[in-house]
Amino acid sequence: MQQIWGSERRRTAIGRMTLSVPARQALADRQLVPERTILDYGCGRGDDVRALQQLDCQVAGWDPYYRSDMQLVASDVVLLTYVLNVIEDPAERRQTLEQAWELTSTLLVVSARLTWEKSKVHGQEFGDGLLTSRQTFQHLYAASELREYVEQVTGARVVAAAPGVVYAFRDEGARLSYLAQRVIPDAEWLASEDTASAVSAVVDFFERRGRPPGIE
Numbered sequence: 678m679q680q681i682w683g684s685e686r687r688r689t690a691i692g693r694m695t696l697s698v699p700a701r702q703a704l705a706d707r708q709l710v711p712e713r714t715i716l717d718y719g720c721g722r723g724d725d726v727r728a729l730q731q732l733d734c735q736v737a738g739w740d741p742y743y744r745s746d747m748q749l750v751a752s753d754v755v756l757l758t759y760v761l762n763v764i765e766d767p768a769e770r771r772q773t774l775e776q777a778w779e780l781t782s783t784l785l786v787v788s789a790r791l792t793w794e795k796s797k798v799h800g801q802e803f804g805d806g807l808l809t810s811r812q813t814f815q816h817l818y819a820a821s822e823l824r825e826y827v828e829q830v831t832g833a834r835v836v837a838a839a840p841g842v843v844y845a846f847r848d849e850g851a852r853l854s855y856l857a858q859r860v861i862p863d864a865e866w867l868a869s870e871d872t873a874s875a876v877s878a879v880v881d882f883f884e885r886r887g888r889p890p891g892i893e
Contacts, residue, residue, distance in 0.1 A: 699758050699788035699842045700725045706838060706855065708754060708784055709734055716752035718777045719760035720744060753783040761826075762790050765804055765814040771830055778831045778845065785845040786838075787827050792817045 696704065703709045711733045717726050720738030729736040739747045757777045764770040778785055790798075798815050801808055806816035818826070824843050828835045833845040836852060846852040 696728045697725050697758055697788075698839070699786055700729065700756060702839045702842050703754070703756070703784075703786050703844075704729075704732070706844075707858070708786070708844070708855075711735065713753035713783065715754045715756065716750070716780060717756045717758065718749075718780065719757060719773075725756065725758065749780060751780050751782050755781040755785050757785065757787045759788055759790060761787070761823075762806075762815050762817070763813060765806065765808075765816075767805065770816075774827065774830045778833075781845070781847060783847055783851065785827075785831065785833075786842065787823070787845065788842045789818045789823050790815065791823075791841045792819050 695701075700709065709715060709729065709732075713735065715729060715734055715736040717723070717729075717736065717738040720726050720740045720743070722743055723738045723740070726736050726738035737747060737750075737752070738744055739749055755777050757774065760773060761770055764773060774787070777787075795817055798807055798817065799809065803814060804816075806814055808814055818841070820837065820840060823841065824835050824837055827833075827843050827845055831845045833847070834849070834852060836844045836846070836855060838844050844852075844855065846855070
């Protein structure tokens with residue numbers, strides 16, 4: 678299961694004083710809760726792991742450079758945070774996503790840098806991305822590309838939680854409940870197990886508004 682990623686990829690692991698955007702989003706969406714086990718797959722320096730531990734979450738982190746001795750175990754939620762960007766080999770990139778999905782029992786959170794950040798990334802063309810002067814690789818995704826790629830590899834219907842952040846749910850009921858919470862977050866049925874109400878709320882939303890805006 679454990680694989681050795683390219684040695685220079687460690688240079689993309691930046692230090693953070695606060696939670697990363699994907700972790701904050703999942704926390705705000707009530708997907709990261711103390712009752713769930715969480716694995717940060719490719720955790721870098723482990724800043725998200727430490728911050729989530731302070732919030733009483735059951736979280737562990739694995740990284741090929743910083744935490745390679747950690748035993749990988751299946752978890753309720755797996756975070757794959759800005760990992761796919763830095764893998765220059767498309768086959769290895771796909772394998773990494775597949776392995777993250779295999780470790781997921783409830784929700785896989787995938788995030789990636791998007792094409793609108795291109796002005797911040799300087800380097801020469803290499804494969805399907807750019808090789809920087811620090812010998813790190815970056816493949817920037819279009820929002821729709823990231824969503825479609827995760828759907829293709831996992832076989833799950835993917836939800837865009839925020840620009841550059843997508844959710845892949847193992848259970849269709851959980852996906853519908855999440856969508857319904859976004860439509861009517863304060864509805865009374867959120868305290869129950871009434872999946873039918875969740876579905877009805879989503880259907881009503883799309884009938885009235887057509888579809889959510891596409892963010893590119």
